[in-house]
Amino acid sequence: EIVLTQSPGTLSLSPGERATLSCRASQSVSSTYLAWYQQKPGQPPRLLFYGTSRRATGIPDRFSGSGSGTDFTLTISRLEPEDFAVYYCHQYGLSPKTFGQGTKLEIK
Amino acid sequence: EVQLLESGGGLVQPGGSLRLSCAASGFTFITSGMSWVRQAPGKGLEWVSSITGTALGTYYADSVKGRFTISRDNSKNTLYLQMNSLRAEDTAVYYCVKDALTDYGVLTESAWGQGTLVTVSS
Numbered sequence: 001e002i003v004l005t006q007s008p009g010t011l012s013l014s015p016g017e018r019a020t021l022s023c024r025a026s027q028s029v030s031s032t033y034l035a036w037y038q039q040k041p042g043q044p045p046r047l048l049f050y051g052t053s054r055r056a057t058g059i060p061d062r063f064s065g066s067g068s069g070t071d072f073t074l075t076i077s078r079l080e081p082e083d084f085a086v087y088y089c090h091q092y093g094l095s096p097k098t099f100g101q102g103t104k105l106e107i108k
Numbered sequence: 109e110v111q112l113l114e115s116g117g118g119l120v121q122p123g124g125s126l127r128l129s130c131a132a133s134g135f136t137f138i139t140s141g142m143s144w145v146r147q148a149p150g151k152g153l154e155w156v157s158s159i160t161g162t163a164l165g166t167y168y169a170d171s172v173k174g175r176f177t178i179s180r181d182n183s184k185n186t187l188y189l190q191m192n193s194l195r196a197e198d199t200a201v202y203y204c205v206k207d208a209l210t211d212y213g214v215l216t217e218s219a220w221g222q223g224t225l226v227t228v229s230s
Contacts, residue, residue, distance in 0.1 A: 056217050096170070
């Protein structure tokens with residue numbers, strides 16, 4: 001099973017700042033099979049990126065996804081108030097599919 | 109527009125059974141892999157099960173293997189999850205998910221339903 005470890009667990013930042021979220025895999029993941037989701041309370045996860053860096057429909061370009069092998073990064077260049085949420089990385093290349101434990105992005 | 113509408117959740121006693129359904133529209137269902145993902149209250153996301161478009165391949169998390177069965181009816185564009193021998197730890201919101209990969213290996217955007225709540229309690 002591929003274990004995805006996200007860091008930090010909680011990130012406290014202010015609007016306008018840059019956010020960098022990390023996802024580390026226990027073994028190599030093809031970049032084709034790595035996604036990022038955003039989730040707000042009471043809502044289903046919202047797809048941000050698939051295939052590591054392919055931005056989903058409607059996602060603003062202040063969000064970017066990058067990485068390869070075992071290290072992947074979600075970057076938000078300038079935080080907007082609506083960006084404060086929980087973020088999950090997800091690998092779907094090997095069964096069992098797995099999710100990271102999440103990074104909570106909170107307002108400082 | 110892709111739409112996924114789950115139904116069938118509710119309150120069930122430990123040891124009981126429940127069948128979830130997911131009505132899909134807005135994409136070519138027969139070539140799309142589908143999954144169920146759950147989220148226990150206040151917890152993270154947990155993959156439960158997946159099925160290929162042709163239904164020839166089914167996959168399960170160890171936590172549900174032997175108790176849950178995933179299936180699909182491509183004539184009705186509907187995905188199912190039969191849940192037997194339910195336990196308190198199965199309590200969660202269950203999401204129906206259109207997978208990112210088609211049966212032909214084409215990478216597409218995944219999509220999620222709004223979820224249906226399953227509560228296992230006496």
